[in-house]
Amino acid sequence: MSAKKIAWVVLGLLFPLCSMAQELRCEVIVNSDQVQATDRQVFQQMQNAISEVMNNTRWTSDVYQNEERIRCKMFITLRAMPQVGVYEANTQVISSRPTYGTGYETTVLSFVDTKFEFDYTQAQPLQYAPNTFTTNLTAILSFYAYTIIGMDNDSFSRMGGANALAEARNILNLVTSSGGAGGGGWSATADTRNRYWLINNLVDPQFEPYRAALYLYHRQGLDLMAQDPEKARQNMLEALRNIQQVARLRPGAAVLRSFFEAKSAELSNAFNSATPAQKQQAYDLLTQIDPTNRARYETLLKR
Template sequence: MFAKKIGWILLGLLFPFWAQAQELRCEVTVNSEQVQATDRQVFQQMQNAISEIMNNTRWTSDVYQNEERIRCKMFITLRAMPQIGVYEANTQIISSRPTYGTGYETTVLSFVDTKFEFEYNPAQPLQYAPNTFTTNLTAILSFYAYTIIGMDNDSFSRLGGANALSEANNILTLVSSTGAAGGGWSASGDTRNRYWLINNLQDPQFEPLRSAIYLYHRQGLDLMVQDPEKARQNILEALRNIQQVARIRPGSAALRSFFEAKATELSNAFTSATPAQKQQAYELLTQVDPTNRARYETLMKR
Protein backbone atom coordinates (compact mmCIF):
# COMPACT_ATOMS: atom_id res chain seq x y z
CA MET A 1 0.00 0.00 0.00
CA PHE A 2 1.32 3.40 -0.89
CA ALA A 3 1.60 6.51 1.29
CA LYS A 4 -1.16 8.56 -0.23
CA LYS A 5 -1.75 10.82 2.74
CA ILE A 6 1.07 11.27 5.25
CA GLY A 7 -1.24 12.54 7.96
CA TRP A 8 -3.34 9.40 7.86
CA ILE A 9 -0.24 7.24 8.03
CA LEU A 10 0.78 8.99 11.25
CA LEU A 11 -2.69 8.42 12.65
CA GLY A 12 -2.41 4.80 11.62
CA LEU A 13 0.80 4.45 13.62
CA LEU A 14 -0.79 6.01 16.68
CA PHE A 15 -4.11 4.17 16.40
CA PRO A 16 -3.45 1.09 14.25
CA PHE A 17 -6.54 -0.91 15.11
CA TRP A 18 -8.85 2.04 14.52
CA ALA A 19 -7.19 3.11 11.31
CA GLN A 20 -6.97 -0.12 9.32
CA ALA A 21 -9.77 -0.68 6.87
CA GLN A 22 -10.78 -2.72 3.88
CA GLU A 23 -9.53 -1.56 0.50
CA LEU A 24 -12.81 -0.54 -1.14
CA ARG A 25 -15.59 1.93 -0.47
CA CYS A 26 -17.98 0.66 -3.11
CA GLU A 27 -21.43 2.03 -3.83
CA VAL A 28 -23.61 -0.66 -5.40
CA THR A 29 -26.86 -0.01 -7.28
CA VAL A 30 -29.03 -2.79 -8.70
CA ASN A 31 -31.65 -1.68 -11.19
CA SER A 32 -34.35 -4.36 -11.58
CA GLU A 33 -36.96 -2.40 -13.56
CA GLN A 34 -36.66 -4.66 -16.62
CA VAL A 35 -37.21 -7.87 -14.65
CA GLN A 36 -40.56 -9.17 -13.49
CA ALA A 37 -40.67 -11.00 -10.17
CA THR A 38 -43.30 -11.70 -7.54
CA ASP A 39 -40.86 -11.15 -4.67
CA ARG A 40 -39.00 -7.94 -5.36
CA GLN A 41 -37.24 -7.98 -2.01
CA VAL A 42 -34.69 -10.30 -3.57
CA PHE A 43 -33.24 -7.39 -5.54
CA GLN A 44 -32.59 -5.34 -2.42
CA GLN A 45 -31.06 -8.43 -0.83
CA MET A 46 -28.88 -8.86 -3.90
CA GLN A 47 -27.73 -5.24 -3.72
CA ASN A 48 -26.93 -5.59 -0.03
CA ALA A 49 -25.04 -8.86 -0.53
CA ILE A 50 -22.91 -7.43 -3.34
CA SER A 51 -22.17 -4.33 -1.30
CA GLU A 52 -21.23 -6.53 1.68
CA ILE A 53 -18.66 -8.62 -0.19
CA MET A 54 -17.12 -5.66 -1.99
CA ASN A 55 -16.78 -3.48 1.09
CA ASN A 56 -16.14 -5.95 3.91
CA THR A 57 -13.67 -8.36 2.29
CA ARG A 58 -9.96 -7.87 2.95
CA TRP A 59 -8.68 -8.38 -0.58
CA THR A 60 -4.99 -7.86 0.14
CA SER A 61 -2.57 -7.79 3.05
CA ASP A 62 -1.88 -4.09 2.46
CA VAL A 63 -2.77 -1.67 5.23
CA TYR A 64 -5.31 0.95 4.17
CA GLN A 65 -6.36 3.84 6.35
CA ASN A 66 -10.06 4.60 6.38
CA GLU A 67 -9.61 7.72 4.25
CA GLU A 68 -7.50 5.79 1.73
CA ARG A 69 -10.24 3.35 0.78
CA ILE A 70 -10.74 3.33 -2.97
CA ARG A 71 -13.99 4.93 -4.02
CA CYS A 72 -15.83 2.91 -6.63
CA LYS A 73 -19.32 2.34 -7.98
CA MET A 74 -21.10 -0.61 -9.56
CA PHE A 75 -24.26 0.13 -11.53
CA ILE A 76 -25.91 -3.22 -12.25
CA THR A 77 -28.86 -3.26 -14.65
CA LEU A 78 -30.71 -6.57 -14.71
CA ARG A 79 -31.85 -7.27 -18.27
CA ALA A 80 -33.52 -10.63 -17.92
CA MET A 81 -34.22 -13.54 -15.58
CA PRO A 82 -34.30 -16.66 -17.81
CA GLN A 83 -35.20 -18.78 -14.80
CA ILE A 84 -35.69 -18.24 -11.08
CA GLY A 85 -32.41 -17.11 -9.56
CA VAL A 86 -30.56 -16.75 -12.88
CA TYR A 87 -29.85 -13.27 -14.18
CA GLU A 88 -28.45 -11.54 -17.24
CA ALA A 89 -27.22 -8.01 -16.67
CA ASN A 90 -25.05 -5.13 -17.74
CA THR A 91 -22.83 -3.43 -15.22
CA GLN A 92 -20.67 -0.34 -15.24
CA ILE A 93 -17.67 -0.28 -12.92
CA ILE A 94 -16.18 3.10 -12.04
CA SER A 95 -13.35 3.78 -9.62
CA SER A 96 -11.77 7.11 -8.71
CA ARG A 97 -9.08 8.65 -6.59
CA PRO A 98 -8.41 12.15 -5.23
CA THR A 99 -5.90 14.50 -6.85
CA TYR A 100 -3.31 16.15 -4.66
CA GLY A 101 -4.13 19.60 -3.29
CA THR A 102 -7.67 19.71 -4.65
CA GLY A 103 -11.14 18.40 -3.90
CA TYR A 104 -11.27 16.85 -7.36
CA GLU A 105 -11.81 13.12 -7.85
CA THR A 106 -10.44 11.66 -11.07
CA THR A 107 -11.83 8.50 -12.65
CA VAL A 108 -9.20 5.75 -12.85
CA LEU A 109 -11.29 2.88 -14.21
CA SER A 110 -14.45 3.02 -16.28
CA PHE A 111 -15.61 -0.27 -17.76
CA VAL A 112 -18.93 -1.60 -19.03
CA ASP A 113 -19.49 -5.35 -18.76
CA THR A 114 -22.36 -6.55 -20.96
CA LYS A 115 -21.85 -10.23 -20.03
CA PHE A 116 -22.66 -9.99 -16.34
CA GLU A 117 -24.40 -13.36 -16.04
CA PHE A 118 -24.89 -15.05 -12.69
CA GLU A 119 -27.02 -17.03 -10.27
CA TYR A 120 -28.13 -15.51 -6.98
CA ASN A 121 -29.72 -17.26 -4.02
CA PRO A 122 -30.45 -15.03 -0.98
CA ALA A 123 -29.87 -18.03 1.29
CA GLN A 124 -26.30 -18.48 0.01
CA PRO A 125 -23.88 -15.80 1.32
CA LEU A 126 -21.37 -14.34 -1.08
CA GLN A 127 -17.92 -15.13 0.27
CA TYR A 128 -14.58 -14.88 -1.47
CA ALA A 129 -12.14 -17.76 -0.93
CA PRO A 130 -8.75 -17.53 -2.69
CA ASN A 131 -8.13 -20.22 -5.31
CA THR A 132 -11.67 -21.56 -4.90
CA PHE A 133 -14.57 -21.24 -7.31
CA THR A 134 -17.88 -20.87 -5.51
CA THR A 135 -20.24 -18.97 -7.83
CA ASN A 136 -19.88 -16.98 -11.01
CA LEU A 137 -21.16 -13.88 -9.21
CA THR A 138 -18.47 -14.14 -6.52
CA ALA A 139 -15.83 -14.70 -9.20
CA ILE A 140 -16.91 -11.63 -11.17
CA LEU A 141 -17.03 -9.41 -8.10
CA SER A 142 -13.62 -10.53 -6.84
CA PHE A 143 -12.19 -10.08 -10.34
CA TYR A 144 -13.32 -6.46 -10.40
CA ALA A 145 -12.21 -5.84 -6.83
CA TYR A 146 -8.65 -6.82 -7.72
CA THR A 147 -8.76 -4.92 -11.01
CA ILE A 148 -9.90 -1.76 -9.22
CA ILE A 149 -7.17 -2.13 -6.59
CA GLY A 150 -4.52 -2.88 -9.21
CA MET A 151 -5.30 0.13 -11.36
CA ASP A 152 -5.53 2.41 -8.34
CA ASN A 153 -2.09 1.23 -7.20
CA ASP A 154 -0.73 1.76 -10.72
CA SER A 155 -1.83 5.40 -10.44
CA PHE A 156 0.30 5.94 -7.32
CA SER A 157 3.38 3.89 -8.21
CA ARG A 158 4.76 2.75 -11.57
CA LEU A 159 3.41 -0.76 -12.18
CA GLY A 160 2.42 -0.80 -8.50
CA GLY A 161 -0.73 -2.79 -9.20
CA ALA A 162 1.10 -5.89 -10.42
CA ASN A 163 0.11 -8.15 -7.52
CA ALA A 164 -3.57 -7.22 -7.56
CA LEU A 165 -3.82 -7.53 -11.34
CA SER A 166 -2.15 -10.91 -11.10
CA GLU A 167 -4.86 -11.97 -8.65
CA ALA A 168 -7.54 -10.83 -11.10
CA ASN A 169 -5.85 -12.92 -13.79
CA ASN A 170 -5.71 -15.90 -11.42
CA ILE A 171 -9.48 -15.66 -10.98
CA LEU A 172 -9.93 -15.70 -14.76
CA THR A 173 -7.72 -18.81 -14.99
CA LEU A 174 -9.57 -20.49 -12.11
CA VAL A 175 -12.99 -19.92 -13.64
CA SER A 176 -11.77 -21.22 -17.00
CA SER A 177 -10.26 -24.35 -15.41
CA THR A 178 -13.57 -25.28 -13.75
CA GLY A 179 -15.38 -25.35 -17.06
CA ALA A 180 -17.87 -22.94 -15.54
CA ALA A 181 -16.78 -19.98 -17.63
CA GLY A 182 -19.75 -18.08 -18.96
CA GLY A 183 -19.90 -14.98 -21.08
CA GLY A 184 -17.11 -12.49 -20.58
CA TRP A 185 -14.48 -14.97 -19.35
CA SER A 186 -13.19 -16.12 -22.74
CA ALA A 187 -11.37 -14.68 -25.75
CA SER A 188 -14.27 -15.45 -28.06
CA GLY A 189 -16.97 -12.95 -28.86
CA ASP A 190 -16.72 -9.33 -27.79
CA THR A 191 -13.14 -8.10 -27.40
CA ARG A 192 -14.38 -5.76 -24.68
CA ASN A 193 -14.88 -8.16 -21.82
CA ARG A 194 -13.20 -9.34 -18.62
CA TYR A 195 -10.86 -11.67 -20.48
CA TRP A 196 -9.50 -8.97 -22.75
CA LEU A 197 -9.33 -6.30 -20.07
CA ILE A 198 -7.03 -8.33 -17.81
CA ASN A 199 -5.22 -9.84 -20.79
CA ASN A 200 -4.33 -6.31 -21.91
CA LEU A 201 -3.26 -5.18 -18.45
CA GLN A 202 -1.01 -8.25 -18.04
CA ASP A 203 0.46 -8.11 -21.55
CA PRO A 204 4.05 -6.73 -21.71
CA GLN A 205 3.01 -4.82 -24.84
CA PHE A 206 0.72 -2.74 -22.61
CA GLU A 207 3.39 -1.82 -20.08
CA PRO A 208 3.71 1.68 -21.61
CA LEU A 209 -0.01 2.19 -20.90
CA ARG A 210 0.36 1.14 -17.27
CA SER A 211 3.42 3.38 -16.92
CA ALA A 212 1.36 6.19 -18.45
CA ILE A 213 -1.34 5.69 -15.80
CA TYR A 214 1.26 6.48 -13.15
CA LEU A 215 2.77 9.39 -15.09
CA TYR A 216 -0.65 10.86 -15.88
CA HIS A 217 -1.93 10.74 -12.30
CA ARG A 218 1.07 11.07 -9.99
CA GLN A 219 3.27 13.33 -12.15
CA GLY A 220 0.43 15.01 -14.02
CA LEU A 221 -2.83 15.62 -12.18
CA ASP A 222 -1.22 15.54 -8.72
CA LEU A 223 1.22 18.24 -9.82
CA MET A 224 -1.33 20.47 -11.57
CA VAL A 225 -1.83 22.90 -8.67
CA GLN A 226 1.85 23.20 -7.83
CA ASP A 227 3.31 23.36 -11.36
CA PRO A 228 0.71 23.24 -14.17
CA GLU A 229 3.30 23.71 -16.94
CA LYS A 230 5.31 20.67 -15.83
CA ALA A 231 2.13 18.69 -15.13
CA ARG A 232 0.93 19.17 -18.70
CA GLN A 233 4.32 18.19 -20.07
CA ASN A 234 4.15 14.98 -18.07
CA ILE A 235 0.61 14.30 -19.33
CA LEU A 236 1.88 14.75 -22.88
CA GLU A 237 4.64 12.25 -22.12
CA ALA A 238 2.00 9.86 -20.80
CA LEU A 239 0.10 10.23 -24.07
CA ARG A 240 3.26 9.41 -26.01
CA ASN A 241 3.54 6.20 -24.00
CA ILE A 242 -0.06 5.38 -24.83
CA GLN A 243 0.66 6.12 -28.47
CA GLN A 244 3.14 3.21 -28.48
CA VAL A 245 0.34 0.84 -27.47
CA ALA A 246 -2.24 2.36 -29.81
CA ARG A 247 0.03 1.74 -32.78
CA ILE A 248 0.18 -1.99 -32.19
CA ARG A 249 -3.14 -2.67 -30.41
CA PRO A 250 -5.64 -0.02 -31.54
CA GLY A 251 -9.15 -0.32 -30.14
CA SER A 252 -8.10 -2.71 -27.37
CA ALA A 253 -10.22 -3.05 -24.22
CA ALA A 254 -7.72 -1.34 -21.91
CA LEU A 255 -7.23 1.61 -24.28
CA ARG A 256 -10.95 2.11 -24.75
CA SER A 257 -11.49 1.94 -21.00
CA PHE A 258 -8.78 4.55 -20.39
CA PHE A 259 -10.25 7.07 -22.78
CA GLU A 260 -13.81 6.49 -21.60
CA ALA A 261 -12.55 7.59 -18.20
CA LYS A 262 -10.30 10.40 -19.40
CA ALA A 263 -11.51 12.01 -22.64
CA THR A 264 -13.31 14.97 -21.06
CA GLU A 265 -10.66 15.39 -18.39
CA LEU A 266 -7.86 15.42 -20.98
CA SER A 267 -9.60 18.10 -22.97
CA ASN A 268 -10.10 20.22 -19.84
CA ALA A 269 -6.49 19.72 -18.70
CA PHE A 270 -5.23 21.64 -21.72
CA THR A 271 -7.80 24.44 -21.71
CA SER A 272 -5.30 26.90 -20.21
CA ALA A 273 -2.23 25.42 -21.92
CA THR A 274 0.07 27.28 -24.27
CA PRO A 275 -0.79 27.13 -27.99
CA ALA A 276 2.16 24.76 -28.52
CA GLN A 277 0.95 22.38 -25.80
CA LYS A 278 -2.61 22.49 -27.15
CA GLN A 279 -1.33 21.57 -30.61
CA GLN A 280 0.72 18.67 -29.25
CA ALA A 281 -2.19 17.43 -27.17
CA TYR A 282 -4.59 17.67 -30.10
CA GLU A 283 -2.30 15.74 -32.45
CA LEU A 284 -1.64 12.99 -29.92
CA LEU A 285 -5.22 12.64 -28.75
CA THR A 286 -6.77 12.48 -32.21
CA GLN A 287 -4.27 9.76 -33.14
CA VAL A 288 -4.70 7.54 -30.09
CA ASP A 289 -8.42 8.20 -29.49
CA PRO A 290 -10.12 9.01 -32.81
CA THR A 291 -13.53 8.12 -31.34
CA ASN A 292 -13.48 11.36 -29.32
CA ARG A 293 -12.00 13.52 -32.06
CA ALA A 294 -14.86 16.03 -31.95
CA ARG A 295 -14.26 16.58 -28.25
CA TYR A 296 -10.56 17.21 -28.78
CA GLU A 297 -11.21 19.63 -31.65
CA THR A 298 -12.62 22.05 -29.10
CA LEU A 299 -9.05 22.46 -27.80
CA MET A 300 -8.08 24.34 -30.93
CA LYS A 301 -11.07 26.68 -30.61
CA ARG A 302 -10.36 27.88 -27.07
Protein backbone atom coordinates in the same frame (compact mmCIF):
# COMPACT_ATOMS: atom_id res chain seq x y z
CA MET B 1 2.44 2.59 -3.43
CA SER B 2 2.26 6.39 -3.00
CA ALA B 3 4.11 8.29 -0.28
CA LYS B 4 0.73 9.00 1.27
CA LYS B 5 -0.14 5.30 1.46
CA ILE B 6 3.33 4.42 2.75
CA ALA B 7 2.77 6.93 5.55
CA TRP B 8 -0.43 5.12 6.50
CA VAL B 9 1.46 1.82 6.58
CA VAL B 10 4.07 3.31 8.93
CA LEU B 11 1.35 4.67 11.19
CA GLY B 12 -0.31 1.28 11.17
CA LEU B 13 2.93 -0.33 12.38
CA LEU B 14 3.45 2.27 15.07
CA PHE B 15 -0.14 2.23 16.27
CA PRO B 16 -1.55 -1.26 15.68
CA LEU B 17 -4.74 -0.51 17.59
CA CYS B 18 -5.79 2.19 15.13
CA SER B 19 -8.95 1.49 13.17
CA MET B 20 -8.11 -0.07 9.82
CA ALA B 21 -10.52 -0.41 6.94
CA GLN B 22 -11.08 -2.55 3.90
CA GLU B 23 -9.76 -1.32 0.57
CA LEU B 24 -13.01 -0.37 -1.17
CA ARG B 25 -15.84 2.06 -0.56
CA CYS B 26 -18.20 0.70 -3.20
CA GLU B 27 -21.68 1.94 -3.98
CA VAL B 28 -23.79 -0.87 -5.46
CA ILE B 29 -27.05 -0.25 -7.31
CA VAL B 30 -29.14 -3.12 -8.71
CA ASN B 31 -31.81 -2.09 -11.24
CA SER B 32 -34.43 -4.83 -11.57
CA ASP B 33 -37.06 -2.92 -13.60
CA GLN B 34 -36.77 -5.31 -16.58
CA VAL B 35 -37.23 -8.48 -14.52
CA GLN B 36 -40.50 -9.93 -13.27
CA ALA B 37 -40.57 -11.60 -9.85
CA THR B 38 -43.26 -12.43 -7.32
CA ASP B 39 -41.07 -11.40 -4.38
CA ARG B 40 -39.04 -8.33 -5.22
CA GLN B 41 -37.25 -8.36 -1.88
CA VAL B 42 -34.73 -10.69 -3.50
CA PHE B 43 -33.31 -7.76 -5.48
CA GLN B 44 -32.70 -5.65 -2.38
CA GLN B 45 -31.10 -8.66 -0.70
CA MET B 46 -28.95 -9.17 -3.80
CA GLN B 47 -27.83 -5.54 -3.71
CA ASN B 48 -27.03 -5.79 0.00
CA ALA B 49 -25.09 -9.05 -0.47
CA ILE B 50 -22.99 -7.63 -3.31
CA SER B 51 -22.29 -4.46 -1.30
CA GLU B 52 -21.31 -6.58 1.70
CA VAL B 53 -18.72 -8.63 -0.18
CA MET B 54 -17.24 -5.61 -2.00
CA ASN B 55 -16.98 -3.39 1.08
CA ASN B 56 -16.29 -5.82 3.93
CA THR B 57 -13.76 -8.20 2.36
CA ARG B 58 -10.07 -7.61 3.07
CA TRP B 59 -8.69 -8.10 -0.42
CA THR B 60 -5.02 -7.45 0.34
CA SER B 61 -2.65 -7.16 3.29
CA ASP B 62 -2.18 -3.42 2.66
CA VAL B 63 -3.18 -0.97 5.38
CA TYR B 64 -5.99 1.44 4.53
CA GLN B 65 -7.56 4.11 6.70
CA ASN B 66 -11.20 5.03 6.09
CA GLU B 67 -10.18 8.10 4.08
CA GLU B 68 -7.83 5.96 1.97
CA ARG B 69 -10.54 3.58 0.74
CA ILE B 70 -10.95 3.50 -3.03
CA ARG B 71 -14.19 5.03 -4.21
CA CYS B 72 -16.01 2.88 -6.73
CA LYS B 73 -19.48 2.10 -8.06
CA MET B 74 -21.21 -0.88 -9.60
CA PHE B 75 -24.39 -0.16 -11.55
CA ILE B 76 -26.00 -3.53 -12.26
CA THR B 77 -28.95 -3.69 -14.66
CA LEU B 78 -30.74 -7.03 -14.67
CA ARG B 79 -31.85 -7.74 -18.25
CA ALA B 80 -33.49 -11.13 -17.89
CA MET B 81 -34.18 -14.05 -15.56
CA PRO B 82 -34.24 -17.15 -17.85
CA GLN B 83 -35.18 -19.27 -14.86
CA VAL B 84 -35.66 -18.71 -11.16
CA GLY B 85 -32.40 -17.63 -9.58
CA VAL B 86 -30.52 -17.24 -12.89
CA TYR B 87 -29.79 -13.71 -14.11
CA GLU B 88 -28.40 -12.00 -17.19
CA ALA B 89 -27.22 -8.46 -16.59
CA ASN B 90 -25.07 -5.54 -17.65
CA THR B 91 -22.85 -3.78 -15.16
CA GLN B 92 -20.84 -0.60 -15.29
CA VAL B 93 -17.84 -0.55 -12.97
CA ILE B 94 -16.37 2.86 -12.12
CA SER B 95 -13.52 3.72 -9.77
CA SER B 96 -12.06 7.12 -8.98
CA ARG B 97 -9.42 8.82 -6.91
CA PRO B 98 -8.93 12.34 -5.57
CA THR B 99 -6.37 14.69 -7.10
CA TYR B 100 -4.06 16.37 -4.62
CA GLY B 101 -4.62 20.02 -3.84
CA THR B 102 -8.12 20.07 -5.34
CA GLY B 103 -11.60 18.78 -4.65
CA TYR B 104 -11.63 17.05 -8.02
CA GLU B 105 -12.22 13.30 -8.40
CA THR B 106 -10.78 11.66 -11.51
CA THR B 107 -12.05 8.41 -12.98
CA VAL B 108 -9.41 5.66 -13.07
CA LEU B 109 -11.55 2.78 -14.38
CA SER B 110 -14.81 2.88 -16.29
CA PHE B 111 -15.83 -0.41 -17.84
CA VAL B 112 -19.13 -1.78 -19.13
CA ASP B 113 -19.55 -5.55 -18.80
CA THR B 114 -22.42 -6.93 -20.90
CA LYS B 115 -21.74 -10.58 -19.94
CA PHE B 116 -22.62 -10.39 -16.27
CA GLU B 117 -24.34 -13.76 -15.88
CA PHE B 118 -24.85 -15.35 -12.46
CA ASP B 119 -27.00 -17.42 -10.11
CA TYR B 120 -28.44 -15.93 -6.93
CA THR B 121 -31.05 -17.24 -4.53
CA GLN B 122 -32.84 -15.26 -1.85
CA ALA B 123 -30.77 -14.69 1.30
CA GLN B 124 -27.74 -16.36 -0.30
CA PRO B 125 -24.53 -15.29 1.49
CA LEU B 126 -21.58 -14.34 -0.68
CA GLN B 127 -18.01 -14.91 0.44
CA TYR B 128 -14.75 -14.71 -1.48
CA ALA B 129 -12.46 -17.71 -1.01
CA PRO B 130 -8.91 -17.21 -2.38
CA ASN B 131 -7.79 -19.69 -5.05
CA THR B 132 -11.23 -21.29 -5.12
CA PHE B 133 -14.04 -21.02 -7.65
CA THR B 134 -17.34 -20.94 -5.76
CA THR B 135 -19.89 -19.07 -7.89
CA ASN B 136 -19.70 -16.87 -10.96
CA LEU B 137 -21.08 -13.93 -8.97
CA THR B 138 -18.32 -14.03 -6.34
CA ALA B 139 -15.75 -14.60 -9.09
CA ILE B 140 -16.89 -11.50 -10.99
CA LEU B 141 -17.03 -9.36 -7.87
CA SER B 142 -13.56 -10.42 -6.70
CA PHE B 143 -12.20 -9.98 -10.23
CA TYR B 144 -13.36 -6.36 -10.32
CA ALA B 145 -12.24 -5.71 -6.74
CA TYR B 146 -8.66 -6.68 -7.61
CA THR B 147 -8.77 -4.85 -10.95
CA ILE B 148 -9.93 -1.66 -9.21
CA ILE B 149 -7.21 -1.98 -6.55
CA GLY B 150 -4.53 -2.75 -9.14
CA MET B 151 -5.34 0.21 -11.36
CA ASP B 152 -5.63 2.54 -8.36
CA ASN B 153 -2.19 1.42 -7.16
CA ASP B 154 -0.78 1.93 -10.67
CA SER B 155 -2.00 5.53 -10.51
CA PHE B 156 -0.03 6.15 -7.29
CA SER B 157 3.21 4.32 -8.07
CA ARG B 158 4.75 3.07 -11.29
CA MET B 159 3.50 -0.50 -11.92
CA GLY B 160 2.34 -0.57 -8.29
CA GLY B 161 -0.73 -2.65 -9.06
CA ALA B 162 1.11 -5.77 -10.21
CA ASN B 163 0.10 -8.00 -7.29
CA ALA B 164 -3.59 -7.09 -7.39
CA LEU B 165 -3.77 -7.46 -11.17
CA ALA B 166 -2.09 -10.86 -10.89
CA GLU B 167 -4.88 -11.86 -8.47
CA ALA B 168 -7.50 -10.74 -11.00
CA ARG B 169 -5.78 -12.82 -13.69
CA ASN B 170 -5.67 -15.79 -11.30
CA ILE B 171 -9.43 -15.52 -10.81
CA LEU B 172 -9.94 -15.65 -14.58
CA ASN B 173 -7.75 -18.76 -14.74
CA LEU B 174 -9.70 -20.40 -11.90
CA VAL B 175 -12.99 -19.78 -13.66
CA THR B 176 -11.83 -21.04 -17.04
CA SER B 177 -10.30 -24.16 -15.46
CA SER B 178 -13.65 -24.95 -13.81
CA GLY B 179 -14.99 -26.35 -17.07
CA GLY B 180 -16.95 -23.35 -18.25
CA ALA B 181 -18.93 -23.02 -15.03
CA GLY B 182 -18.47 -19.26 -15.06
CA GLY B 183 -20.56 -18.46 -18.11
CA GLY B 184 -19.70 -15.74 -20.63
CA GLY B 185 -17.25 -12.88 -20.34
CA TRP B 186 -14.25 -14.97 -19.31
CA SER B 187 -12.98 -16.08 -22.72
CA ALA B 188 -11.31 -14.58 -25.78
CA THR B 189 -13.93 -13.31 -28.23
CA ALA B 190 -14.02 -10.99 -31.22
CA ASP B 191 -15.65 -8.41 -28.95
CA THR B 192 -12.75 -7.20 -26.82
CA ARG B 193 -14.97 -5.52 -24.23
CA ASN B 194 -15.05 -8.32 -21.71
CA ARG B 195 -13.21 -9.45 -18.57
CA TYR B 196 -10.80 -11.70 -20.46
CA TRP B 197 -9.46 -8.88 -22.62
CA LEU B 198 -9.49 -6.30 -19.82
CA ILE B 199 -7.17 -8.25 -17.53
CA ASN B 200 -5.07 -9.73 -20.33
CA ASN B 201 -4.40 -6.21 -21.59
CA LEU B 202 -3.38 -5.08 -18.12
CA VAL B 203 -0.92 -7.92 -17.48
CA ASP B 204 0.47 -8.15 -21.04
CA PRO B 205 4.10 -6.90 -21.19
CA GLN B 206 3.20 -5.02 -24.39
CA PHE B 207 0.89 -2.86 -22.26
CA GLU B 208 3.50 -1.84 -19.69
CA PRO B 209 3.80 1.62 -21.30
CA TYR B 210 0.05 2.03 -20.72
CA ARG B 211 0.35 1.11 -17.06
CA ALA B 212 3.33 3.45 -16.69
CA ALA B 213 1.14 6.12 -18.28
CA LEU B 214 -1.41 5.70 -15.51
CA TYR B 215 1.25 6.83 -13.03
CA LEU B 216 2.52 9.68 -15.22
CA TYR B 217 -1.00 10.90 -15.95
CA HIS B 218 -2.34 10.79 -12.39
CA ARG B 219 0.53 11.12 -9.91
CA GLN B 220 2.88 13.22 -12.04
CA GLY B 221 0.13 15.00 -13.97
CA LEU B 222 -3.20 15.67 -12.31
CA ASP B 223 -1.70 15.61 -8.80
CA LEU B 224 0.75 18.39 -9.81
CA MET B 225 -1.78 20.53 -11.68
CA ALA B 226 -2.52 22.90 -8.78
CA GLN B 227 1.18 23.34 -7.95
CA ASP B 228 2.89 23.38 -11.36
CA PRO B 229 0.40 23.18 -14.24
CA GLU B 230 2.99 23.45 -17.03
CA LYS B 231 5.05 20.55 -15.68
CA ALA B 232 1.89 18.58 -15.00
CA ARG B 233 0.79 18.95 -18.62
CA GLN B 234 4.23 17.95 -19.89
CA ASN B 235 3.97 14.76 -17.87
CA MET B 236 0.47 14.15 -19.19
CA LEU B 237 1.79 14.55 -22.73
CA GLU B 238 4.48 11.99 -21.94
CA ALA B 239 1.73 9.67 -20.67
CA LEU B 240 -0.09 10.09 -23.98
CA ARG B 241 3.10 9.19 -25.86
CA ASN B 242 3.30 6.00 -23.82
CA ILE B 243 -0.29 5.20 -24.72
CA GLN B 244 0.50 5.95 -28.36
CA GLN B 245 3.16 3.20 -28.28
CA VAL B 246 0.54 0.68 -27.18
CA ALA B 247 -2.07 1.95 -29.63
CA ARG B 248 0.31 1.37 -32.54
CA LEU B 249 0.78 -2.25 -31.48
CA ARG B 250 -2.78 -3.02 -30.31
CA PRO B 251 -5.27 -0.53 -31.78
CA GLY B 252 -8.76 -0.80 -30.33
CA ALA B 253 -7.61 -2.62 -27.18
CA ALA B 254 -10.11 -2.78 -24.33
CA VAL B 255 -8.08 -0.70 -21.89
CA LEU B 256 -7.42 2.03 -24.47
CA ARG B 257 -11.10 2.38 -25.30
CA SER B 258 -11.96 2.42 -21.62
CA PHE B 259 -9.31 5.06 -20.89
CA PHE B 260 -10.54 7.55 -23.47
CA GLU B 261 -14.20 6.98 -22.69
CA ALA B 262 -13.35 8.07 -19.15
CA LYS B 263 -10.76 10.73 -19.94
CA SER B 264 -11.61 12.53 -23.20
CA ALA B 265 -13.49 15.42 -21.55
CA GLU B 266 -10.93 15.62 -18.75
CA LEU B 267 -8.06 15.81 -21.25
CA SER B 268 -9.75 18.56 -23.21
CA ASN B 269 -10.29 20.57 -20.03
CA ALA B 270 -6.75 19.92 -18.75
CA PHE B 271 -5.19 21.42 -21.90
CA ASN B 272 -7.72 24.22 -22.22
CA SER B 273 -5.34 26.70 -20.51
CA ALA B 274 -2.12 25.21 -21.88
CA THR B 275 0.43 27.05 -23.99
CA PRO B 276 -0.22 27.00 -27.75
CA ALA B 277 2.64 24.53 -28.19
CA GLN B 278 1.21 22.14 -25.58
CA LYS B 279 -2.26 22.43 -27.10
CA GLN B 280 -0.92 21.50 -30.51
CA GLN B 281 1.01 18.53 -29.11
CA ALA B 282 -2.05 17.33 -27.20
CA TYR B 283 -4.25 17.73 -30.27
CA ASP B 284 -1.85 15.81 -32.51
CA LEU B 285 -1.52 12.93 -30.05
CA LEU B 286 -5.18 12.71 -29.10
CA THR B 287 -6.62 12.83 -32.59
CA GLN B 288 -4.24 10.08 -33.65
CA ILE B 289 -4.84 7.79 -30.65
CA ASP B 290 -8.53 8.59 -30.08
CA PRO B 291 -10.10 9.70 -33.38
CA THR B 292 -13.60 8.95 -32.05
CA ASN B 293 -13.44 12.12 -29.93
CA ARG B 294 -11.77 14.32 -32.56
CA ALA B 295 -14.53 16.94 -32.40
CA ARG B 296 -13.93 17.40 -28.68
CA TYR B 297 -10.17 17.80 -29.16
CA GLU B 298 -10.58 20.25 -32.03
CA THR B 299 -11.84 22.80 -29.51
CA LEU B 300 -8.26 23.01 -28.17
CA LEU B 301 -7.14 24.80 -31.32
CA LYS B 302 -10.06 27.24 -31.23
CA ARG B 303 -9.29 28.73 -27.82
